[in-house]
Amino acid sequence: MLQTKAVTPFRLYDSMRRAKCAFEPLVPGKVGMYVCGPTTYAPAHIGHAYSAIAFDTVRRSLTFLGWDVTYVRNVTDIDDKIIKRAHETNQDPLAMSAHFAAEYNRDMARFNVMTPSIEPKVTTHIREVIAIVERLIANGHAYAVDGDVYYEVRKFPPYGKLSGQTIDELEDGARVEVDTRKKDPIDFALWKRAKPGEPSWDSPWGKGRPGWHIECSAMTVTHLGATFDIHAGGKDLIFPHHENEIAQSQGADGEGTFARYWLHNGFLNFAGEKMSKSLGNVFNCDQIAEAVGGEALRFFCVSHHYRSPVDFDVQVIDGAPRFFSLEAADRSLSGFYTTLQRIDQFVGDNTAGEGAVLPEAEKLVPDAKQALAEDFNAPEVVAAMHAAGKLANKLLDEGKGIDKQVRRRTLARLGKDLRAVGGAIGVLTQDPATYLRERRERLVKAKQIDVAAVEHKLGERKAARAEKNFTRADEIRRELAAMGVELLDTPAGTDWRIADAD
Numbered sequence: 381m382l383q384t385k386a387v388t389p390f391r392l393y394d395s396m397r398r399a400k401c402a403f404e405p406l407v408p409g410k411v412g413m414y415v416c417g418p419t420t421y422a423p424a425h426i427g428h429a430y431s432a433i434a435f436d437t438v439r440r441s442l443t444f445l446g447w448d449v450t451y452v453r454n455v456t457d458i459d460d461k462i463i464k465r466a467h468e469t470n471q472d473p474l475a476m477s478a479h480f481a482a483e484y485n486r487d488m489a490r491f492n493v494m495t496p497s498i499e500p501k502v503t504t505h506i507r508e509v510i511a512i513v514e515r516l517i518a519n520g521h522a523y524a525v526d527g528d529v530y531y532e533v534r535k536f537p538p539y540g541k542l543s544g545q546t547i548d549e550l551e552d553g554a555r556v557e558v559d560t561r562k563k564d565p566i567d568f569a570l571w572k573r574a575k576p577g578e579p580s581w582d583s584p585w586g587k588g589r590p591g592w593h594i595e596c597s598a599m600t601v602t603h604l605g606a607t608f609d610i611h612a613g614g615k616d617l618i619f620p621h622h623e624n625e626i627a628q629s630q631g632a633d634g635e636g637t638f639a640r641y642w643l644h645n646g647f648l649n650f651a652g653e654k655m656s657k658s659l660g661n662v663f664n665c666d667q668i669a670e671a672v673g674g675e676a677l678r679f680f681c682v683s684h685h686y687r688s689p690v691d692f693d694v695q696v697i698d699g700a701p702r703f704f705s706l707e708a709a710d711r712s713l714s715g716f717y718t719t720l721q722r723i724d725q726f727v728g729d730n731t732a733g734e735g736a737v738l739p740e741a742e743k744l745v746p747d748a749k750q751a752l753a754e755d756f757n758a759p760e761v762v763a764a765m766h767a768a769g770k771l772a773n774k775l776l777d778e779g780k781g782i783d784k785q786v787r788r789r790t791l792a793r794l795g796k797d798l799r800a801v802g803g804a805i806g807v808l809t810q811d812p813a814t815y816l817r818e819r820r821e822r823l824v825k826a827k828q829i830d831v832a833a834v835e836h837k838l839g840e841r842k843a844a845r846a847e848k849n850f851t852r853a854d855e856i857r858r859e860l861a862a863m864g865v866e867l868l869d870t871p872a873g874t875d876w877r878i879a880d881a882d
């Protein structure tokens with residue numbers, strides 16, 4: 381007999397209903413999710429990462445809640461921006477977009493963004509695009525003019541529902557276009573006739589390429605079916621992109637098809653301003669990962685709710701950006717990794733077997749599930765992790781009055797659950813020693829610490845201690861502290877780290 385896996389029901393904020401609602405799956409136990417991915421014509425920046433992390437957190441949360449998730453994220457590998465950029469830089473558009481798509485995935489991996497289950501590209505879905513455009517023409521939703529094909533917005537009365545506008549309001553807002561080939565200024569392109577020198581494909585309307593919006597309608601129906609569970613993307617995509625996707629897909633497949641729930645994430649703000657090239661606050665993923673490590677950005681993101689706008693504190697000091705928000709996130713993370721390392725050292729290979737643990741240690745997993753099941757409340761999970769970390773450190777520091785085996789088992793349990801719950805939001809996935817070593821290397825570089833001098837002093841201190849010259853050993857500890865170096869005497873010997881500013 382087939383057994384259904386136990387899944388935790390969840391609620392989510394649906395942008396279409398403008399309310400939180402209970403999720404009802406199309407297929408029991410399964411979630412089909414589509415996320416609009418990048419247009420790959422330049423290196424990915426922090427805004428791209430923020431959106432990718434938000435929905436990767438949703439995906440990981442759903443998996444943690446027991447759901448079987450099919451996660452589709454597309455790559456727009458041909459469009460106006462790509463062609464323009466390729467011409468400006470004298471490159472082949474498709475080779476250039478393939479290069480930036482590979483870089484995008486490398487960058488996202490630094491933020492623990494998982495590879496999608498399916499990652500379709502426009503250029504490998506031309507046939508599917510043509511098929512849907514043909515259907516839209518056949519049923520009167522679209523018309524071809526001189527090799528271009530347009531969607532006739534007035535033929536789809538629900539247009540504007542997602543963004544909360546009516547067709548008449550949109551009509552008033554649309555500028556009067558010189559292009560008289562369109563029946564109406566608000567009609568949009570489904571297929572674009574090729575201009576000389578542009579990549580193009582054969583179609584019933586001559587050589588050309590897809591308009592931007594149609595690809596998502598073609599890819600969703602191909603990989604998730606005409607009706608699927610969740611569609612997600614940045615808030616900036618609601619209009620016109622998602623509005624147009626709905627018009628195309630429901631125009632082709634009928635009312636009630638396409639996405640059943642819509643998720644949109646909030647924006648990063650920089651001192652109240654939006655990110656923009658002119659303000660000089662567009663930071664590339666490379667820059668972030670080098671300055672604070674990728675996981676710090678991940679931790680920063682999951683410390684905020686995916687729908688809230690988030691203030692990002694970065695200041696340019698002496699020509700170099702200081703990512704204060706991320707430095708704070710990195711300090712928190714380092715606290716967690718230090719705790720995990722201490723737990724591992726304490727528990728060792730002996731996991732102390734089965735048996736009771738302190739009841740406070742049993743809360744983390746259920747608390748995390750509850751938080752994630754309520755519109756993916758990752759910040760609440762972070763708060764529960766802080767509480768568990770505090771409990772672990774208390775038990776590590778002091779075991780008075782607690783049964784030795786219970787103490788060991790409780791710490792083992794906290795270590796295991798911190799990793800599991802961390803994984804549900806994409807943090808604490810590294811080996812603590814690796815994270816802490818890399819962090820020290822970054823701080824050594826940033827603060828220009830002379831490692832050879834530190835190690836020399838450590839040797840001196842070891843010798844002083846061997847001679848029981850504790851006055852000298854303490855003096856060296858103070859000298860190192862003055863250099864910004866903190867000593868950690870562990871069962872495995874003396875280690876050191878860069879002291880945190882606060």
Ligand SMILES: [Zn+2]
Pocket residue numbers: 415416417596621625
């Ligand atoms: Zn899309």
